Amino acid sequence: xxxxxxxxxxxxxxxxxxxxxxxRLVNLYRxxxxxxxxxxxxxxxxxxxxxxxxxxxxxIVGPLIRNLGVVLVMGYSPRDVMTQYMARATSPSGGKDCxxxxxxxxxxxxxxxxxxxxLVPVMAGIALAGRMxxxxxxxxxxxxxxxxxxPMYFYKSAKWLSGITVTRKVQPGYWEHLGYDVDAWxxxxxxxxxxxTS
Numbered sequence: 001x002x003x004x005x006x007x008x009x010x011x012x013x014x015x016x017x018x019x020x021x022x023x024r025l026v027n028l029y030r031x032x033x034x035x036x037x038x039x040x041x042x043x044x045x046x047x048x049x050x051x052x053x054x055x056x057x058x059x060i061v062g063p064l065i066r067n068l069g070v071v072l073v074m075g076y077s078p079r080d081v082m083t084q085y086m087a088r089a090t091s092p093s094g095g096k097d098c099x100x101x102x103x104x105x106x107x108x109x110x111x112x113x114x115x116x117x118x119l120v121p122v123m124a125g126i127a128l129a130g131r132m133x134x135x136x137x138x139x140x141x142x143x144x145x146x147x148x149x150x151p152m153y154f155y156k157s158a159k160w161l162s163g164i165t166v167t168r169k170v171q172p173g174y175w176e177h178l179g180y181d182v183d184a185w186x187x188x189x190x191x192x193x194x195x196x197t198s
Contacts, residue, residue, distance in 0.1 A: 011053055015045040018069040021078045025085055035087040036098040041066040049073055055108065060126065062110040062119045065100050074109050076102075 003011070022040050029038045041048055048069030052061055055074075063070035068081065076092065083091035084102055092102035103109035110126065113119050129135075 011049060014049040014053070014069055014073050017072055017078065018045040018049060021072070021081055022068060024078075024082070028082070028086065034085045034098070036085075038085070039065045039099065041068055045069050058108070060105065060108050060110060060123070062112065062123050063100060063103070064112050064116055064119065065114075067112075068100060071100060071103075071109060075107060076109075 018041065022042065025034060025038055026040070028034050044066060048063070048067040049072075051067075052063075052070040052073035055061060061070055061074065071081065072078070080092050080102075081100075084093060084100070085098055087095045087098050089095045092104075100112050101114075103111035105126075110119070110122065113122065
């Protein structure tokens with residue numbers, strides 16, 4: 001897919017916005033105004049922004065704690081992010097949580113989970129629930145459901161439940177060294193291996 005000049009500028013704007021918001025958050029953290037930790041995506045902005053930018057209307061994404069660019073592309077404002085990190089009542093979670101632990105399925109964003117790998121079965125569960133309830137999750141564009149766990153390092157894609165694409169974040173060999181059969185866990189392989197390390 002070729003991008004227009006306007007799309008390239010928009011991608012750059014989101015990456016720059018990601019960096020600027022995080023720089024401001026670092027300042028607030030040093031002032032003691034950020035509740036909890038601050039997990040930066042320094043140098044990973046393109047991964048977050050590109051993942052969300054490639055989504056179509058109706059797709060669903062599960063960002064991880066270093067995927068600030070995803071929530072910005074999906075329509076959350078820098079003010080939403082700042083108030084969230086400061087646990088303000090006006091934040092997306094109403095001050096009940098901090099970091100990027102917020103999302104709204106109707107906006108296509110599933111809230112991150114502190115245990116990063118736990119988001120993979122949550123996304124698979126969303127796909128399964130939609131299928132069992134005969135709901136058209138992600139079908140607004142007329143294609144197959146596309147659910148994404150926003151990647152941070154390397155990723156693999158696999159088909160799951162026939163026609164549902166699940167992209168999961170993995171560090172090379174992480175699940176395997178824990179004894180998991182990753183292809184059996186997520187679903188049968190679609191014959192495409194996007195992990196350059198395997």
